[in-house]
Amino acid sequence: MSISTSPAPPRPQVAETTRPVRHEPPIIVFQNVSKTYHNGAAAIRDVSFTIPPRDFVFVVGASGAGKSTIIRLLIREETATKGHVLVEGQDLARLRRRHLPRLRRKMGIVFQDFKLLPNLTVAQNVAFAIQVTDPGRSHLKEKVGEALYIVGLEDKLNTFPTELSGGEQQRVAIARALVHRPRIFLADEPTGNLDPDAGWGIVQLLLQINHRGATVVMATHNREVVDLCRRRVLAMEGGCLIRDEQEGQYLKDGEANL
Amino acid sequence: MNPVPALRFVVRVALQNIVRNRGIAFASLLTVTLTLLGAGAAVGVVFALDKVLQQEESQASVLKVFMADHISFASALNLEHTLASEPSVQSASFENKDQAAAQASSTLGLGGALHILETSGGGNPLPASINLHLKNIAAVTAINNQVSTSDLLFPGPHQTDYNKDVIPRVEHYILAAQLGGAILVAVVGAVALVIITISVRTAAFVRRQEIEIMKLVGATDWFVRWPFILEGLILGVISALLASGVLLGVGVAFGSGGSLALGVGVQLAVLISLGLILGGAVLGSFGSLVGIRRSLAT
Ligand SMILES: Nc1ncnc2c1ncn2[C@@H]1O[C@H](COP(=O)(O)OP(=O)(O)OP(=O)(O)O)[C@@H](O)[C@H]1O
Ligand SMILES: [Mg+2]
Numbered sequence: 001m002s003i004s005t006s007p008a009p010p011r012p013q014v015a016e017t018t019r020p021v022r023h024e025p026p027i028i029v030f031q032n033v034s035k036t037y038h039n040g041a042a043a044i045r046d047v048s049f050t051i052p053p054r055d056f057v058f059v060v061g062a063s064g065a066g067k068s069t070i071i072r073l074l075i076r077e078e079t080a081t082k083g084h085v086l087v088e089g090q091d092l093a094r095l096r097r098r099h100l101p102r103l104r105r106k107m108g109i110v111f112q113d114f115k116l117l118p119n120l121t122v123a124q125n126v127a128f129a130i131q132v133t134d135p136g137r138s139h140l141k142e143k144v145g146e147a148l149y150i151v152g153l154e155d156k157l158n159t160f161p162t163e164l165s166g167g168e169q170q171r172v173a174i175a176r177a178l179v180h181r182p183r184i185f186l187a188d189e190p191t192g193n194l195d196p197d198a199g200w201g202i203v204q205l206l207l208q209i210n211h212r213g214a215t216v217v218m219a220t221h222n223r224e225v226v227d228l229c230r231r232r233v234l235a236m237e238g239g240c241l242i243r244d245e246q247e248g249q250y251l252k253d254g255e256a257n258l
Numbered sequence: 259m260n261p262v263p264a265l266r267f268v269v270r271v272a273l274q275n276i277v278r279n280r281g282i283a284f285a286s287l288l289t290v291t292l293t294l295l296g297a298g299a300a301v302g303v304v305f306a307l308d309k310v311l312q313q314e315e316s317q318a319s320v321l322k323v324f325m326a327d328h329i330s331f332a333s334a335l336n337l338e339h340t341l342a343s344e345p346s347v348q349s350a351s352f353e354n355k356d357q358a359a360a361q362a363s364s365t366l367g368l369g370g371a372l373h374i375l376e377t378s379g380g381g382n383p384l385p386a387s388i389n390l391h392l393k394n395i396a397a398v399t400a401i402n403n404q405v406s407t408s409d410l411l412f413p414g415p416h417q418t419d420y421n422k423d424v425i426p427r428v429e430h431y432i433l434a435a436q437l438g439g440a441i442l443v444a445v446v447g448a449v450a451l452v453i454i455t456i457s458v459r460t461a462a463f464v465r466r467q468e469i470e471i472m473k474l475v476g477a478t479d480w481f482v483r484w485p486f487i488l489e490g491l492i493l494g495v496i497s498a499l500l501a502s503g504v505l506l507g508v509g510v511a512f513g514s515g516g517s518l519a520l521g522v523g524v525q526l527a528v529l530i531s532l533g534l535i536l537g538g539a540v541l542g543s544f545g546s547l548v549g550i551r552r553s554l555a556t
Binding site for chain 2: 075097098100101102103104105109115117128129131132133134135136137176177180
């Protein structure tokens, strides 16, 4: 498959701060959530928070603090042992397995390892998300072109992932996560494998996605990024939520260095 | 969901799976073919034995009562008349020595031997007989006892061609063939099922990254499953075609006239082939379903 660049809308400016809308019902709710894995490891304990639509939230904490567990509960790869996880008002514990695809299509999800298919081109990787969920959807090329335009890779359509830098690969993953126009965008350590510049580029992109109206949750250890962005921070430690601050920092002054 | 591109995706992935994992795919092809060969051959053998049984049963309802040479034609006719009026007898007919010889020449190919005997002055050794057609086989034993022990009109005992062992023996063979066939098919079928399952599991393992992404972006379970089910289905049906081909080839090679080996008719051959294709399809898709199950567990 080859996809030619389609005429795309002008590239949006890097986001200014958008304020979440707090009078709308929250899009994500954690209600006294605990998760114990099969081996008995208590990954998170009694965690509660709500996220209003269009919020941008960092989840920070040391390794093993429970950040990824929060993401896995949100995409319902895992279910809470206690408490309730609600997405758009729906309790994920009561979500039937056959309705799981509907939940996943509302979400854009990216990880530290980009999870690109090495034998497919950039355009094919992005198109894959549409082909396996909505085969025969019209304007496939336009949709792929648009997603790649947003992440700034409209000139790499026929390149293979191995020929791209880490930052570029993560952009392809983000483009793939964008094709369903998700209302919620989840990123687990998206900058974990990237050098600071590339990582910063990815964070800019997530801010832009947030600016376009998506709620973004990003788990990270990257303290410079968190401190520079001045967004809401949920700080985890040993499975407990220890801080929830608007315009927070990775660590407050006086806290122990990690 | 638009069916045409979905189908194209499913077919492409299924074919790629087979080509990429051709080693294990070939192994499944081989074992499923063997299973189906066994099943098809067993059906053929049981059919042939069943035909023998039917023949024996129809012949068994004929009882020959042999006439000693000194018995006069009139006495024989009289006896025929008496026997014909028995309630269990459908009809009775007299067969003289010449007719017996002609019958032996045509069905047993003994014409030459009989000719030599007659021309050398030995005469015709075959006895005349009264052939009784009984209404059902169950009556054979009773009539046989009656004829061979009682003195009807003239002194007995009269010899008959009664052979009470044939039918149970053929029935025994049929049971053995059915049982042996069933055990063979069950054992080889289980192996085939396991190998198809392994084959699909291998394909799913090779594609685990794709499956992970499919689930992540919201593909349905069925969309994840279909390519693998089709893979099993293709392997099963190809195996069935191979097995049918081999069986038909052997059948034609050893057949004669309008029928295949073992007297299997064209209609039955087609039926067996269709049965094998159905069997292959079921084996293939069921094996795939089992094989893909683990990959779908969240
Ligand atoms: N699948 C699992 N089975 C068992 N225990 C697990 C599993 N996943 C995570 N854990 C445990 O749960 C705890 C929290 O893990 P989690 O992956 O959420 O941490 P994290 O904050 O994402 O860490 P990192 O920064 O290293 O990614 C850890 O103690 C971990 O060992
Ligand atoms: Mg993690």
